Amino acid sequence: MDYIIEMLGIRKEFGTFVANDNITLQLKKGEIHALLGENGAGKSTLMNVLFGLYQPEAGEIKVKGKTVKVTDPNVANDLGIGMVHQHFMLVENFTVTENIILGNELTKAGIVNIKDAAKKIQKLSEMYGLNVDPNAKIEDISVGMQQRVEILKTLYRGADILIFDEPTASLTPQEINELIQIMKRLIQEGKSIILITHKLKEIMDVSDRVTVIRKGEGIGTVVTAETNPNELASLMVGRQVEFKTVKSEANPTDDTLVIKDLVVTDYRGIDKVKGLNLTVRKGEILGIAGIDGNGQSELIEAITGLRKSKSGSVTINGINVTNKKPRKITESGVGHIPQDRHKHGLVLDFSIGHNIALQTYYQDPISKNGIMNYSKVSELAQKIINDFDVRTQGEHTPARALSGGNQQKAIIGREVIRDPELLIAALPTRGLDVGAIEFIHQRLIEQRDNGKAVLLLSFELDEVMNVSDRIAVIYDGQIIDTLLPKETSEQELGLLMAGQKVNSNISTQGETTHVE
């Protein structure tokens, strides 16, 4: 039998909504099979059907040629199907071993046998080149390592078929490379992989075949070697997609945001931003490139007032806003698309309409004398839903029910419609599909063209290179260089991000550049 898993003509409905319609996915033994689709296209639904969380209305699932009924996740486990979730399901203050054996503990006379389990995990880790320390605590290891623990968890339970759900969403470029190596190793050892993603580059790098779904419908399966990113993108969204962001030359004028010698500590009181200097001007997009953990989050939090800075100053259009309250800073003309849209950007249990009022609820005309005018909230919500293409059943839908891309569009709408002098966009396209990314990039450029300043923080080099007019590289809490995108390369940026200052100082454009 050729295929290890076959999902044939799967249909899944939720009420009147068809989430999956006639989707066929056939996984060969020993291949990496990518499942490609926009956010909300039905990828997760399909995998939840395979994993036994949902029962399909039509279609058939075969494992190793035999028709099976996956009634719950335990059945999937027994069939050797394991899932590496996008959001890790780990107990922070347990060790790696404790996490892996959780729910499947080896016992000796009723006592958990941690030692043997740790040995077994060590062996598995070596076999697949995962390099995980079984005795480390989860809270002490990096996100990349945590993901490997999730992989080990499925292997420990004897999985032959691994489903990776958006595995690179929270990884740094280095970690992504390592993950790709791990996936190749898994294949060598006889495992099969389904990779859920909307990142075309990864698909081209690692997969053997690709199954594309669009708006719940199975579009077809193509061999990776016989296709290209452009074709995949148009299959996915159903139209031509521009990869190179189209934009005119920037016309920067006066300084909007000026940061001088800023020092910010993290929650433990350790300096994360160490005397940083940065200027963003009207009519330009300044991109901050850097590896996660070099002080980016603390920097953004300090600018927006969510965190107190230790010393230094932040001025916006000449007004000193250092350590001012968030509302004061917002009112001095700052729009902020936060890094973590679930934690900071939205009140998930509020309707999408209520969320759209989050920054302006206390102002005329949304409220008067402390009384909310919910019909004005509705008007504003309708406007944003239309103008920013937020796909939702309506303004009364809870924000939680929207897909990530639509949540993000709502946030961007809320921030942009106030027409801020400075728009701070922190990882604005994280986890979004190409269609949404394109849309968001255009909006950022539009702000710039209207003469506003835009500060873009991103971990994706492509994004920084494509969208920014200038790139500031952050390393260890300082801007170590400022470059023009057309005068630099990914290699140079990569080196700078790793802290290696190159001698050719390309362009600083009046920026005070800090060199260690």
Added chain:
Amino acid sequence: MSNRLVNILVPVISVILGLLVGAIVMLVSGYDPVAGYAALWNGIFGDAYAIGETIRQITPYLLAGLSVAFAFRTGLFNIGVEGQLLVGWFAASYVGIAFDLPMYIHLPFAIIAAALAGAAWGFIPGLLKAKLQVHEVIVTIMMNYIALHTTNALIKVVSDGGDNTGTINASASLKSAFFESITDYSRLHYGIFIALAMVLLMWFILEKTTTGYELKAVGFNKHASEYAGMNVNKNIILSMVISGAFAGLAGAMEALGTFQYANVKGGFTGIGFDGIAVALLGANSPLGVIFGAVLFGSLKYGALNMPNEAGIPVEIVSIVIAIIIFFVACGYVIRYFLEKANKKKEAK
């Protein structure tokens, strides 16, 4: 089956199931469930007096339920309603006795004193939560004991060592001659109007004001609220203060309406704790609190008639009442089965 029908069916089926299981308990214990439930019915609706007393019993439950529900809606668990009610009770009684004013000043004064006392009792856990991250559950539980023994001591001081403050002045009383006349001299008082007005007020605050918008936002997501420039600490304190004020008003109902005095208590009244169940039964919505309070108040008061009329021991009565409430609280289980049955029907 429409959503609306399900929403109506769920509580009805819950109550019927509760009554059935309660009947089994009575049968097994050797009592006649028909007589038992007849006595319960008569205890609630039997005559004008019973109806008056039932509504009187519902009044403090309404306010205690509002108190818990309001805090819940803003993400806080106020278990201190009992204590806030006790200080409100004492404050209203004290004002009722110590002053001699015209009614239009005296009565509002006594009511507001109770609300303020409850608010102050809610302010302390709110402040501790906001400034020092002390969990409000621990603080409010302890505040209950402090309230119980402090008010007992104060009553002794006020009454020169007695165990009762003495009756409040008529100018501070919620007593209603009209209600007395139509309910055969039950203790039903005008407080029910205050309680219903407060239901309206809670709905208004939560659904119509910017304050309510902030309180709900903070309750759902502190981080996003802070990011949106809201003062999270202020909102936590405010929520506890308003919640405490509702509880204080529940105390005023007892002081100025039902009892007309405050007396030394050996233990808690239980109204504050039942308020938690009232709020949860009503899904923390203002309208739901009315439903919860009516159910709780009716059962509690009607049950008193079961030992008298049907000879069922108090202990069995307590079990039966608890079972009925239990089934209502499990409404979501019934909803689950209803929806499942619904799906099957649609599939066919």
